Amino acid sequence: MAQVSAVSPLAPDQFPQLEKVDGVELFVAPIGAGYHGRKNLLVARMIEGTSVAGVLTKSKCPSAPIDWCKQNLPQGLARGLVVNAGNANAFVGKVGAETVRATADAAATILQCDASEIFISSTGVIGEPLNAGPLVDAMSAALGASATFEDAANAIRTTDTFAKGAGASFDLDGVEVVISGIAKGSGMIAPNMATMLSYLFTDVPVSADVLKSILVDGNAKSFNAITVDSDTSTSDTCLVFATGAAKSRGVEPITDLDDPRCADFAQALHAVLKDLALQIIRDGEGATKLMVVKVEGAVSDQSADVIARSIANSPLVKTALAGEDANWGRVVAAVGKAGEPADRDQLQIRFGDLVVAKDGYRSPDYSEDDASQYMKNQQIEIGVSLGLGDGEATIYGCDLTHGYVSINGDYRS
Amino acid sequence: MAQVSAVSPLAPDQFPQLEKVDGVELFVAPIGAGYHGRKNLLVARMIEGTSVAGVLTKSKCPSAPIDWCKQNLPQGLARGLVVNAGNANAFVGKVGAETVRATADAAATILQCDASEIFISSTGVIGEPLNAGPLVDAMSAALGASATFEDAANAIRTTDTFAKGAGASFDLDGVEVVISGIAKGSGMIAPNMATMLSYLFTDVPVSADVLKSILVDGNAKSFNAITVDSDTSTSDTCLVFATGAAKSRGVEPITDLDDPRCADFAQALHAVLKDLALQIIRDGEGATKLMVVKVEGAVSDQSADVIARSIANSPLVKTALAGEDANWGRVVAAVGKAGEPADRDQLQIRFGDLVVAKDGYRSPDYSEDDASQYMKNQQIEIGVSLGLGDGEATIYGCDLTHGYVSINGDYRS
Structure with a gap:
């Protein structure tokens, strides 16, 4: 069984200095x-x-x-x-x-x-x-x-x-x-x-x-x-x-x-x-990485939001992050299952600044070494450009780890 | 790290005898x-x-x-x-x-x-x-x-x-x-x-x-x-x-x-x-239990389907199953988040034949021992009665285990 940290590895160093509020x-x-x-x-x-x-x-x-x-x-x-x-x-x-x-x-x-x-x-x-x-x-x-x-x-x-x-x-x-x-x-x-x-x-x-x-x-x-x-x-x-x-x-x-x-x-x-x-x-249960999903070029902001949530909630994307794997195939699948307008052959996918896929295919500039290196970061940005319109959305999530399963499954009530 | 079985523990004993099909x-x-x-x-x-x-x-x-x-x-x-x-x-x-x-x-x-x-x-x-x-x-x-x-x-x-x-x-x-x-x-x-x-x-x-x-x-x-x-x-x-x-x-x-x-x-x-x-x-990745979610009494079959999927896909319900925990609170939350018509105070929740909650409250007949015993089964039925109409649906799922995270996250590409 995975160990659950006493304090999240993503926690800030200390509680901030907060001003008193009159009244x-x-x-x-x-x-x-x-x-x-x-x-x-x-x-x-x-x-x-x-x-x-x-x-x-x-x-x-x-x-x-x-x-x-x-x-x-x-x-x-x-x-x-x-x-x-x-x-x-x-x-x-x-x-x-x-x-x-x-x-x-x-x-x-x-x-x-x-x-x-x-x-x-x-x-x-x-x-x-x-x-x-x-x-x-x-x-x-x-x-x-x-x-x-x-x-x-x-x-x-x-x-x-x-x-x-x-x-x-x-x-x-x-x-x-x-x-x-x-x-x-x-x-x-x-x-x-x-x-x-x-x-x-x-x-x-x-x-x-x-x-x-x-x-x-x-x-x-x-x-x-x-x-x-x-x-x-x-x-x-x-x-x-x-x-x-x-x-x-x-x-x-x-x-x-x-x-x-x-x-x-x-x-x-x-x-x-x-x-x-x-x-x-x-402080997400078991979280070891913060995921920032930025979707742009959707037909509307609402459509971008649905696609971004589909990615951020995908157990396959979340476990890929835990595994530090630049698995853009799972991102494609999450875009596809969202049910919102998307054109496979116009899709561009980024991990951070690294374009991993574009025009419906793996980017010619794709470097597995660079991508693997990027995935070691504590904060991972997944960017998706749909090329259809001006709709955009940003959703924040985290990875899915053994810690999550331990916290929520390894007990008897 | 959890071990991933070579063959799913839920696999049938053998491949069935299938008839040849003329043509x-x-x-x-x-x-x-x-x-x-x-x-x-x-x-x-x-x-x-x-x-x-x-x-x-x-x-x-x-x-x-x-x-x-x-x-x-x-x-x-x-x-x-x-x-x-x-x-x-x-x-x-x-x-x-x-x-x-x-x-x-x-x-x-x-x-x-x-x-x-x-x-x-x-x-x-x-x-x-x-x-x-x-x-x-x-x-x-x-x-x-x-x-x-x-x-x-x-x-x-x-x-x-x-x-x-x-x-x-x-x-x-x-x-x-x-x-x-x-x-x-x-x-x-x-x-x-x-x-x-x-x-x-x-x-x-x-x-x-x-x-x-x-x-x-x-x-x-x-x-x-x-x-x-x-x-x-x-x-x-x-x-x-x-x-x-x-x-x-x-x-x-x-x-x-x-x-x-x-x-x-x-x-x-x-x-x-x-x-x-x-x-x-x-053969779901890492699955150790088959989940059968039966929703009845919804305002429509479509509404029942959305609620049943909300339960079957809830990571909290899935990890509770893995933990053999009759956690009906997570089922209530999954019903609530589905966004479909539901009346908290009319909700009845069953694990198998055991009524764990009814009329918006823990059932007076609830026995933690019986519920814990039931959760040890390989097939778990979660029944939800909404008491609003005739809509019903059945959705099949499985638990979320360390095996799932291992299969999908414990690797480097």
């Missing part, structure tokens, strides 16, 4: 005995007037906390976030919604707000009832001392091999504003789920509708552009909280997408989202 | 030095009046032989079949079509028919030019002595761990008629393709259009209902040849789908197709 206080605590001895409750308290936007799993079998967030997001107001790790509160029948309600009510009392301003996530085992009692007790205990973003990122981990954070600071109206974010995913172990959770906080004053629009755009090129094993969790959640605290330093609220400052804010937010998303790939 | 002669020979020392050319000669129907890969990047078969199938007439193993003649630019043309012309001369009555398949490496010369030489040599179906099944193997055959004999107009078939798939090794090839032969006199209709129906519940790793080859082919030789024994031709004898013929043909398809799953 946000973080707290962590263990629920009961904690999760593998770790503090596994995160509570975030936000000041009045904080706006929120989110994207949630499209799973048709979502967890109870997803239902709760979905119901509250349209209001666009947030005062609290409660996340527990270890139990997903998913597929537990009606008791799931009852636990969420009890948790939100308790948080609303503690944070002195309306329950509809409390956002809740749960990650961990599914099918096991989650009791609100110990969670509420932990919540009260948590508020004793405030925590850092690194503490928060650690609290929401399940089988992640490292805590994930990313941030940005930039100038708006001559004032320095910040975005700090954390994420978890995509480790999983019996019978847990591959849940992706992410929470971003900013002091920029921005209305919920503008925030939503910018988040959706950024999400498409970050969390929605990554795939470890094509499996979607019942609990995937990304929430962005904007406290607006920078108003007190003279930043005017952004309330309109036509506001020219949207571009600056979007650029920073998108960079943080992408950084967090790539960290999730870097 | 068909089989020949095998090595092309050059053969393929790993094996005879790797199959030639089948059929009598005049033989009708043919086929289903071909839907890959948008098909091989040159696929283009050739696609062009000839509408005519519905066949006199010869030529299959080589070791080189797929795929993604080799224009030279691919030239090789096919030269092979067909040579076969037409040898078998004294029109080139359009010659059907061609190639399986093996892609991206390497295939020379017609050695293939044509081998063809001439092959016709010296006739071969058995087992010889034929061996000739078309690439990395298959066993030769695949299935047959049926049944009564039509008081006369015994036969169907004998062979298949290959889905072994693959660098840089070969997971090609599925199958050829069936019958002495039943049946028109090409009726044959096509019955084949398409049967294919949907056999070759199109199996998945090893969701990867589609550039060369997948299933052809059925009907010599009509049973006419001489008094069987009237079937030329109309309303002919009541269609049901008998279809039943037999479908059974052979399904037997061959399941043998391909049983």
Whole structure:
């Protein structure tokens, strides 16, 4: 059996230095005995007037906390976030919604707000009832001392091999504003789920509708552009909280997408989202290589996206990467099976800058030595040009290794 | 590293006893030095009046032989079949079509028919030019002595761990008629393709259009209902040849789908197709368990099919099977991610006869001991009831093991 690394070989050297965000206080605590001895409750308290936007799993079998967030997001107001790790509160029948309600009510009392301003996530085992009692007790205990973003990122981990954070600071109206974010995913172990959770906080004053629009755009090129094993969790959640605290330093609220400052804010937010998303790939189970699939020349962006996902999710392409094999035949097969318009005889395939195939045939410049050398890199770019139109897409994935099978198959429940 | 078995643990005990089919002669020979020392050319000669129907890969990047078969199938007439193993003649630019043309012309001369009555398949490496010369030489040599179906099944193997055959004999107009078939798939090794090839032969006199209709129906519940790793080859082919030789024994031709004898013929043909398809799953790379996914209660058969494939292709479900873990949480996630209508709180999930979850919650009758015991079986049935309608589907798959990763990843090209 293959060894599973304690920490992913693709992990960053250390947790980044993240700026505090005015208007946000973080707290962590263990629920009961904690999760593998770790503090596994995160509570975030936000000041009045904080706006929120989110994207949630499209799973048709979502967890109870997803239902709760979905119901509250349209209001666009947030005062609290409660996340527990270890139990997903998913597929537990009606008791799931009852636990969420009890948790939100308790948080609303503690944070002195309306329950509809409390956002809740749960990650961990599914099918096991989650009791609100110990969670509420932990919540009260948590508020004793405030925590850092690194503490928060650690609290929401399940089988992640490292805590994930990313941030940005930039100038708006001559004032320095910040975005700090954390994420978890995509480790999983019996019978847990591959849940992706992410929470971003900013002091920029921005209305919920503008925030939503910018988040959706950024999400498409970050969390929605990554795939470890094509499996979607019942609990995937990304929430962005904007406290607006920078108003007190003279930043005017952004309330309109036509506001020219949207571009600056979007650029920073998108960079943080992408950084967090790539960290999730870097913690993909058993991953030893990061795969970047760039498709261009498709008939549309949508078509390019389908083809890029077909490549990034192909078990044959993924195992070829693990084997450091420049196996473009498997890339051709993955393009072909995508079902999107493609012309075999116009296809060009690159590994990095090396053109391995073009015009429906192995490139005359192809050097097996060069290709083998390139495949030893930790980050591998697979480029596909279809030559049919202007559609393009980039999808991030990882290799499929013995480590993946060990993590997900070598156990008895 | 996991050991890869020489022969799949799911292989049948032996190649079945297949009946000769009147009007068909089989020949095998090595092309050059053969393929790993094996005879790797199959030639089948059929009598005049033989009708043919086929289903071909839907890959948008098909091989040159696929283009050739696609062009000839509408005519519905066949006199010869030529299959080589070791080189797929795929993604080799224009030279691919030239090789096919030269092979067909040579076969037409040898078998004294029109080139359009010659059907061609190639399986093996892609991206390497295939020379017609050695293939044509081998063809001439092959016709010296006739071969058995087992010889034929061996000739078309690439990395298959066993030769695949299935047959049926049944009564039509008081006369015994036969169907004998062979298949290959889905072994693959660098840089070969997971090609599925199958050829069936019958002495039943049946028109090409009726044959096509019955084949398409049967294919949907056999070759199109199996998945090893969701990867589609550039060369997948299933052809059925009907010599009509049973006419001489008094069987009237079937030329109309309303002919009541269609049901008998279809039943037999479908059974052979399904037997061959399941043998391909049983030879799935690294497979140690056969997975049968039965979905019922979906809003439509199409919807049930999408959900069943989502489960059968989920790496998390596949590794759970490898780990003999009754992990219904991963089944819930796979249902959820399929994107088809599903109601979490009406979902029922079975492993074999054991109801593990119902009404959106773990079944009160659930016994972990019973479930663990069941998961030790070589064939695992996962049943999902959605409770929404009458749609149903059955999809066959296999587990994802270290063996799969070893076969497809543990090498350098």
